Amino acid sequence: MFRINDNFLQLAESYLFSEVARRIAAFKEENPAADVIRLGIGDVTIPLCQAAIEAMHTAVDDEANAATFRGYGPEQGYPFLREAIAEHDYRARGVEIAPDEIFVSDGAKSDTGNIGDILATSNRVAVTDPVYPVYVDTNVMAGRAGTPMPEGGFSRVIYLPVTAENGFVPELPEEKADIIYLCYPNNPTGTALTRSQLKKWVDYAAANGSLILYDSAYEAFIRQDDVPHSIYEIEGAKKVAIEFRSFSKTAGFTGVRCGYTVVPKELKGLDSEGREVGLNHLWNRRQCTKFNGASYISQRGATAIYTPEGQRQAREAVDYYMGNAAMMLAELRKAGFEVFGGENAPYVWLKTPAGTDSWAFFDLLLKECQVAGTPGSGFGPAGEGYFRLTAFNTRENTREALRRIVARFG
Numbered sequence: 001m002f003r004i005n006d007n008f009l010q011l012a013e014s015y016l017f018s019e020v021a022r023r024i025a026a027f028k029e030e031n032p033a034a035d036v037i038r039l040g041i042g043d044v045t046i047p048l049c050q051a052a053i054e055a056m057h058t059a060v061d062d063e064a065n066a067a068t069f070r071g072y073g074p075e076q077g078y079p080f081l082r083e084a085i086a087e088h089d090y091r092a093r094g095v096e097i098a099p100d101e102i103f104v105s106d107g108a109k110s111d112t113g114n115i116g117d118i119l120a121t122s123n124r125v126a127v128t129d130p131v132y133p134v135y136v137d138t139n140v141m142a143g144r145a146g147t148p149m150p151e152g153g154f155s156r157v158i159y160l161p162v163t164a165e166n167g168f169v170p171e172l173p174e175e176k177a178d179i180i181y182l183c184y185p186n187n188p189t190g191t192a193l194t195r196s197q198l199k200k201w202v203d204y205a206a207a208n209g210s211l212i213l214y215d216s217a218y219e220a221f222i223r224q225d226d227v228p229h230s231i232y233e234i235e236g237a238k239k240v241a242i243e244f245r246s247f248s249k250t251a252g253f254t255g256v257r258c259g260y261t262v263v264p265k266e267l268k269g270l271d272s273e274g275r276e277v278g279l280n281h282l283w284n285r286r287q288c289t290k291f292n293g294a295s296y297i298s299q300r301g302a303t304a305i306y307t308p309e310g311q312r313q314a315r316e317a318v319d320y321y322m323g324n325a326a327m328m329l330a331e332l333r334k335a336g337f338e339v340f341g342g343e344n345a346p347y348v349w350l351k352t353p354a355g356t357d358s359w360a361f362f363d364l365l366l367k368e369c370q371v372a373g374t375p376g377s378g379f380g381p382a383g384e385g386y387f388r389l390t391a392f393n394t395r396e397n398t399r400e401a402l403r404r405i406v407a408r409f410g
């Protein structure tokens with residue numbers, strides 16, 4: 001009989017969100033009257049902005065007429081969107097990225113997961129701990145992660161702990177890392193890297209011939225001037241980094257689906273004969289073979305985000321979430337918690353009270369405040385003793401959740 005890809009059997013069951021849902025359901029079963037507020041939501045809640053909606057309505061009409069109908073589009077994305085991205089996300093910040101270095105897709109999850117197609121399985125991968133699970137699991141599927149270790153984690157993956165002790169700034173690895181996943185502003189910790197902190201990684205990659213896979217899905221939430229929006233703001237980054245972006249959190253496209261990946265032409269890797277090969281060409285080849293382009297309608301919607309109204313409207317939603325985050329930081333501190341993140345990202349990462357691990361705190365918060373969050377340990381062993389709250393709920397619900405938390409712990 002045929003064989004399956006055994007690597008999939010090494011994957012840990014995705015236990016975090018199903019276990020969260022199970023515990024909330026059990027609690028509601030026992031307490032039918034309880035009004036549970038979910039601050040664990042990893043999805044946006046504000047509807048799409050008017051500019052994107054209008055553009056998509058028009059795009060639907062385009063599809064209804066023979067004269068304007070669009071079938072298969074370019075695998076790399078329509079020029080109108082690639083040009084808008086190059087202009088607004090890069091040139092406006094003093095970074096020159098050519099439209100043909102931008103690959104539009106159906107989102108950053110697919111791209112961060114698929115990028116491994118063009119990279120050898122012999123590479124050693126480094127990730128932060130805690131981490132967005134996609135980076136590790138897709139390397140397990142590809143056979144790049146080694147074998148599961150009894151203490152957790154995978155034998156060939158280099159884990160870079162990010163905790164309060166190091167200010168959530170990963171230290172350079174002792175073993176040489178060939179591929180480094182960095183997500184900043186970070187999910188789940190909500191923390192960011194300053195220009196000089198990110199520069200250390202770009203310099204490390206340049207010195208060691210490493211590739212940085214930079215996930216900047218939360219770029220729109222940055223408030224601090226010294227936090228870079230793109231890794232290409234750092235000199236030399238075009239030679240060492242691929243950047244992933246998404247309209248999901250920036251503009252509410254989690255359901256519509258649109259994102260993009262930047263693969264600079266200067267970026268080169270070695271083949272097995274030691275010859276340099278451009279990654280832009282490889283990714284283009286990969287996308288042309290396995291991807292048939294993001295939908296025309298989504299791309300019209302995404303392009304509208306770059307109009308002045310679109311920019312203003314998308315900004316309003318981001319500001320609303322960041323208003324929640326600011327309130328969360330202030331109130332949680334009032335309640336006596338040590339809190340991190342929340343200044344350049346829609347996530348607040350709090351230290352659980354002494355003697356209460358992440359899951360015990362989940363149960364405590366649910367039982368005594370009817371507030372649900374996400375246990376930090378679910379994102380990696382270094383997340384133990386931490387807890388993630390998201391700023392994606394409504395102002396009213398967020399305020400009420402905080403009132404209950406302050407009443408219980410303050």
Ligand SMILES: *Cc1c(COP(=O)(O)O)cnc(C)c1O
Nearest residue numbers: 107108109132187217246248259
């Ligand atoms: C939400 C998120 C994304 C975006 O994923 P899409 O597929 O574009 O919706 C990417 N990376 C991280 C870390 C995220 O949290």
